[in-house]
Amino acid sequence: MARYGIVVDVEKCTGCHSCFLACKDEYIGNDYYPTSAAQPNEGHKWIQLKEVEHGTGTKIKVDYIPVMCQHCVNPHCITSNNADAVYRRSDGIVIIDPKKAIGRKDIVNACPYGAIFWNEEKSIPQKCTLCVHMLDNGEKTVRCAECCPTGALVFGDLDDADSEISKLLVAKADKVKSFKSELGTRPSTKYIGIPKPFIAGEVILSDRQCDCVKGAKVTLKANGEDKVIEVQTDFFGDFEFKGLARNTDYTIKAEYEGYYPIELTVRTHASQNVGELVLKAK
C-alpha cells in the first residue's frame, strides 16, 4: 500500500508562486466530489509561501517555505466528534468530506499549521487534498509538485524505498525536519533545510585589510557542550555556521598564524552577523 507525501526542499524554493497558481488552476471552478468542492475564487491558500528574511547587514538569507496541509499521521483536525467529516485514508491522505463537514468551522481552527480555510459561501472547511482525485485516476504526481520549476517540491510514495522521495529523505536524512513535531502530529509532509539560526562573519588581518583572508580557522562551541565545530574562511574571508539551535550561547574563536586570536560569545535569539573580526599581528 502506498503512503503518499511531499518533501519540500527549502533550499531550492525561489518563491515563484507557481505552486499556488497551479493549485488555483486545479481547484477553482472545479468540484472533485467526493474529496473536494471547488475552491472559492479568492482568499484560500491551500499552499502558501512564507517568506523568511533573516540575518543582518552583510549576512542575510532569503528563504521561502511552502506550507500546506501536512497530511499528519495524527491529525489534530480529526477529533472524536468529527470523525465522520474528516478522515485519513489508508494511503495517508487526510480528507475533509465536503458534504459531511458542512457548517463545521471548528475544523479550521483545529489545524496547528493554519492550512485549513473556511469557504463562506458553501459553509465548509477546505484544504489541500494532495490532488487525490488525480491520484485515484491513475496520475503519478500532484499539480504543485508537477509545476515546481526547481524541484523544490517532490511528491511520491514514502513506503516505496525506490521512489525519488524516499531516496531524497535518505540522502538528506540529517536535514529532514517536520513542522511543529513537538505537537506529535507526525506530518507526511517533510522539510529539508528549514531555516535555523546561523552565525556568520568575516576575518580580517589588521595589517592586510585590503586582502580577503582565505583559510583562517574559526571554531564554534555551544556553551556547556564539548563538541567543537571548525571551519575555514572562504575565498572572501567569510565564515558561516548554519543550522544552529535557537537561544543558545555560542563561543566563536577566530585564529590565523602570526596573529592574536579573537574569541567572543554570541546568543542565537536570531541569526547573527558578528561582522568583521580584525586579528592583530603578533
Added chain:
Amino acid sequence: MGYDNVVTTTAWSPGPGCHGGCGVKLYIKNGKVVKVEGDENHPFSQGRACPRLLALTQYMYHPDRITYPLKRVGARGEGKFERITWDEALDTVEEKFSNIKAEYGPESVLFCQGTGRDIGGPISFLAYSYGSPNWIQLGLAGHSCYTPRLGAMMATHGDYAVLDAGQFSEKRYADPEYEVPKVIIIWGQNPMPGCPDGFFGHWIVDCMKRGSKLIVVDPRWTWFASRSEKFLQIRPGTDGALAMGMINVIISEDLYDQEFVKNWTEGFDDLKRRAAEYPPQKVAAITWIPEADIIAAARLYASAKPAAIQWGVPIDKCPEGSTVAQAIAHLWCLTGNLDVPGGNVIARPAYGVTTYPFSTQEMHELYGEEFVRRLNEKRIGAKEFAMVRNFRGWAQPDLAVKQMLTGDPYPIKACWIQTSNVLGGQAADTALHYEALKKMEFVVVADLFHNPTTMAVADIVLPVASIAEKESFRSWWVPLQVIVPAVEVGECRSDWEINLELAKRFNPELAKRYGSVKDLINDRLKPCGLTYDELKAQGGWIMPPENSASRPYRRYEKGLLRPDGKPGFRTPTGKVEFASKSYEEWGLDSLPYYSEPPESEVRTPEVYKKYPLVMVTGRRSSVYFHSEHRMIPWLRECDPYPIVEIHPSVAEQVGIDDGEWVVIENDRGSIKRKAKVTPIVHPKVISVPHGWWLPEEDGCEPNLFGIWDINCNKLVHIGPGAKSGYGGGAYKTALVRVKKANGAVE
C-alpha cells in the same frame, strides 16, 4: 475535466507579458482555453511555466478585457467609450493619419511601444509603411533598456553575447561540447522572476545545481544573493566604477587571458592605461563595496574557466549606460570567456531569422540605404546623437517628449501606442508625459485592458489578441519557433493582423508582397528553409544548425562571424576592440569610464542633505510583468500592495512600522506606499516596485486608477543622461526621503 484537444505553442507577450520563449500546452474545451501547462518536450523551458502563464485563463477571459474596438465619445479622461466595428476603427485611423501626413509630414506621428516583446515587427512595419521614422519607446528615459548594452556589445565585438546555459543546443546541458560556468556573476538582475531579454531565469538555477558558484552585484539581497559565494552590495548607479576596478585588478595581477588578448583584441594598452585610473581603493569609496571584496571578486571571476556574466537593466540605467556596458563586456573579453562553452557566447537568432530589422545593417538590407537615410534625417535624436543615428533606428524618447510639447523642430500631432502603458508604466516624469500626450490631436491605443493611458488620452482603442489567439513566430536567439492560434476571444486581433492591415493601406506595395500575415511570416522565415506550416508540423521549433553563424562555439576562429568569411569579429578592425572605433566615430570616448549619477551624495550633496535615500525602482515580481496583471485575482493575491522596501534602521529613524503607509517624496512630488520593513535593502536605499496602478479604483480623471498617488516614476526626472543618447534614465538613482503618511490611505 476532459479536454477536446491540446495545442502546443510558444509564450511571447500578451498573457504572461514577458520576453517569452517557453513551450506551452493549452488545453482546449468547447473553444476555450481551460488549463495551461509548460511543455515538457520544449528545450527552452523543459516543462516549466510561471505564475503568469498558469493564470492565462484568468487573463484571457477577464470580465474587464477589451474584446471589440472602441471610440471615445466623452471628453478625454471621462472614460466614455463606445463600441465600433473594426472597419470604422481602421478607417478612422487611416483617415486621421493620412490627414496628418498631408499637413505635417509622416514624422509627426510617433509609433510607441513598451518593452521589446513581439511588437517590434508589427510596429516597425507599420511605422515605416506609413513613413514615420519615429518608432519609439516613449517615456523610457535614455532609452535605458538593453539598447545601451546591445550597442556596447556591437561596438566591442561586432555581435551580441549572452550567458551560455546550453540554450543553443537541443541537448542542452547534456551536449558534449557544453560546460557549466564555474563562476557566474549576476550583475544587477534577479533573473528568476523576470526572465529578461530572451533568457529563461531558471537556467541560472540549473547551472547552480550543476556546480556554478555565484557572485551577485545588487543593492538588494535576492534569493540568488543569499546563495552566492559573495554578494557585492553596490551603491546604485556605480556599476561602471566596479567594472573598471575589476579590470584594473585583472590587468595589474596578470589574470587576463594573454593568448586571447594577443591574438584577437585591439587597444589593450589603452584600456590598461584607463583602468589604472581605477584602483580598488578608489572604487571601494565610490561603490560602497569593500576594497578586499572587489579584489577577491575579480580574482575569482578571472581565475575560473569558464566563467560568465548575466547582466540586467540597471546597467543601462547607469549614467552613460553604454560605456558601463562596454566595461562589463570587456571583462568577458579580457578573460577569454567570449564564445566559449560556459562563457558569454555570441548570440544570433537561429538561422539569422529576425522578426524585424534590428540593427542599421539589417535596416539597410530590408528597406534600402536610401530609405534609411531619409528616416535618419527626420528621426528624433538622430542629429544630436550619432549612436542613435547609427544603431537600431529608434527615436530618442527624452527629446521626443520635449518635442511633443514645443513642436520644435517640427510638430508631433499623433501617437500610435501599442503594448505600452506609458503613464502607468515606463514614462519617467509621469506628469510631463501626461501633458505631452494631452497635446496630441489623435491617439490610438492597441491593448488588452483599459489602463491609465487609455483612460487619459485614447481616442480609439483596438482590442489585441493574447498568445493563445494569434498566429506568429518568435526568433529571439533560440530556438526559432512558431506561435499557434488555439481559440478566438471576442473580436480581438493580433498585433500582426492589425498592423499589416493598416500598413497595406498606407503602402500598397506591401499589399502586393503580403496578402496575409502568414505570407509575411513565411517571408521572414525564408533563411531557415521552412514555412510556418512546415515548422509547426515538425514540432514548432528548431535550433540553429551546427557549424553555422548562429550556433556556438569559437566562431571567430572559424570565420563564421564576418561578412568576408575571414576569422575574427564583425568590427571595423576585425578584432575585439577594447578601444572602440565605432564609439570614436560616434563622437564618444573610445574607452569605458565611470560617471557619477546625476543626483547623488557625491555630485549633489545639497540635494542629498534634503533627500538622503536612493530610490531604486524596478525590482521584479514573479507575478507581474511591469505594469500588467494587477487585475488578475490569482496573481494579485501573491503580491497585493504597492510596497516600499525599507531597511529597519531607516524605519526606526523615521518612526514607521512594517505594514504602515508612508510618503516618499522629493522636489518632483510625492507618492504613498505601504512599508515593508526588511533587512534585504541597503540602509541608504529604498526599493520601490514600479508599474503600479490600481485597476480596482476609478479610472477616470483625475484619479486615473490612482497613478498620481502611487506611481514611483513621478519622482524620476527625464534624460537623456548619456552623451550617446542611450542610457542614464535615473530610475535607480533618484534621491528621496520617507516620512509617515498622515491618516489612513488604504
